[in-house]
Amino acid sequence: MYPWDTDGVPAPLVVAALVALAYAALIGAHARVIRRHRVRGAYEPRAALWLASRFGPLPAPADAGERLASTERRATDALLTGALDPAEYRARMTALAAQEARERPLRVSR
Structure with missing residues (x-):
């Protein structure tokens, strides 16, 4: 063996x-x-x-921008109607920004 x-x-x-x-x-x-x-x-x-x-x-x-924009719209509407508190809204926007960075990375020419 x-x-x-x-x-x-x-x-x-x-x-x-x-x-x-x-x-x-x-x-x-x-x-x-x-x-x-x-x-x-x-x-x-x-x-x-x-x-x-x-x-x-x-x-x-689907276009990533439109899907991300509709997610942001829903969160903003929930904040303005009082369904979300500001801390939860900031947490959702942070998660959305991270998702957008993964899906649509910023490309800068040198």
Whole structure:
């Protein structure tokens, strides 16, 4: 028995199986995002796009700016009607700014 064997199963086979499982999980998660929150211009791996299309027609990609703007509008309306306190509004705006930075990074030429 070699030191890299584990109960008769070579360790590289175990590692390869774990990597394959992780890859499959990531593709599944990405397919779920494509089905629920498709954004124009976002990277969509072919495997995830194929998997997402197996469950019916794909939704049309939305413009990230409009979706983020409507989220901000709803939070502002809730603040003005008293449904949100100022601390909760600031927390939502902070989360929205972080989401916008991920989805629409600022590109500056040098």
